[in-house]
Amino acid sequence: MKHSLLMAALGAVMPLHPLSAEPLKVYLMAGQSNMQGFCGVHTFTQIEADPVTKPIYQKMVNPDGTPRVHENVWISTSGCAKDAKPGQLTTGYGGGKGDRIGPELTFGIYMEEHVKEPILIIKTAWGGKSLCRDFRPPSAGVHPTHTQALEELRKETKDTTELETEYAERHGKYYRMMIEHAKSVLGDIKKVYPGYDPSQGYKVAGFLWFQGENDFGEQDTYPNPGEPGGFSEYSRLLACLIRDVRKELKAPELNAVIGVLGFNGELETERYRQIETKHIPWLREFRKAMEAPVEMPEFRGHVAAVRTEVFWEPRLEELQGRWKQVKAKSGELKAQGLSKEQQKAALDEFLKTVYTPEEWKLMETGVSNACYHYLGSAKIMSRIGKAFADALIAIPAPTQP
Secondary structure, rough: HHHHHHHHHHHHHHHOOOOOEEEEEEEEEEEOHHHHEEEEEHHHHHHHHHHHHHHHHHHHHHOOEOOOOEEEEEEEEEOOOOOOOOOEEOOOOOOHHHHHHHHHHHHHHHHHHHHHOEEEEEEEEOOOOOOOOOOOOOOHHHHHHHHHHHHHHHHHOOOOOOHHHHHHOOOOOOHHHHHHHHHHHOHHHHOOOOOOHHHEEEEEEEEEEEEOOOOOOOOOOOOOOOOOOOHHHHHHHHHHHHHHHHOOOOOOOOOEEEEEEEOOOOOOOOOOOOOOHHHHHHHHHHHHHHHHHHHHOOOOOEEEEHHHHOOOHHHHHHHOOOHHHHHHHHHHHOOOOOHHHHHHHHHHHHHHHOOOOHHHHHHHHHOOHHHHHHHHHHHHHHHHHHHHHHHHHOOOOOOOO
């Protein structure tokens, strides 16, 4: 009887999965602001409201609707929420301040569900950073514009030291920060995951890249963005990135998933979009460039791409697009010298002319940020995170020697 009670008590405190003899699986997630994630937790409402996505919602929250703490998923971040400490995965590991999420939440949920053992996520993301400059990998070589600038200075017999220093500090800075954080965590995993047994070892099992916004608008690097092959340099840089991450982390067959830039959704049908019409061919070509490493012979079978535009919510995009009318009206009211109370009353009345009650409810519960941040929609981001896990799971494991 005592033995049974003791075993029952132990069962209550032991982790869901016993410590495995297998190496701890580690996943590196990296990119810019959408890898950070700016999706407010209040937008979980729309995940629950849709029967298609409700099963995802049920994994994200407790029975009372509060965010769940995922006890067998451990996470360390750099560049993300300022107050997020390493620990067990839950909400709050997104960008900026407050209870936000990025793709890490559902990625971790579904990845741990698949491997059926504790996992570790290392997430490094910084807003407004390009691959061509900020994340520039070592094997990519010197940026062409830097070479041109140096040549111009030399022609004028001017000192190039300042330019060389500036280049060295900026170009590749966030690549180096990504690698430094990853190596720091891997060097002392118990700081993040106290139950880790060093004799178990670890395996870097996946690299997830979600970025692109800054390169999309970088015409110094990509001067012909709307033409076929206009972003081929991005494909080359992304291939260099995957190679260099594999080398740095001593994982020569590391599988990778590329999150293809998806804001504004699909580009074929006639509908409202916040993107300028002239930029649609740019975005079409950029998406092709992001996918290109998948078909490179050296990466075939080890790299996958997720077309994130398939998770877009066109209705939310249209509703959020109307908000500029409200902002303009707010500016007009301020210019009239009205009191704050008068401004609020007038704006509330104006709001009724822009949105129906049903539309405003959807706006309040579905949108929490700008279009380029996937509308701050947890319904969009939760499906992207799950798709990242599904894509990585679908890649065959490297053959054992």
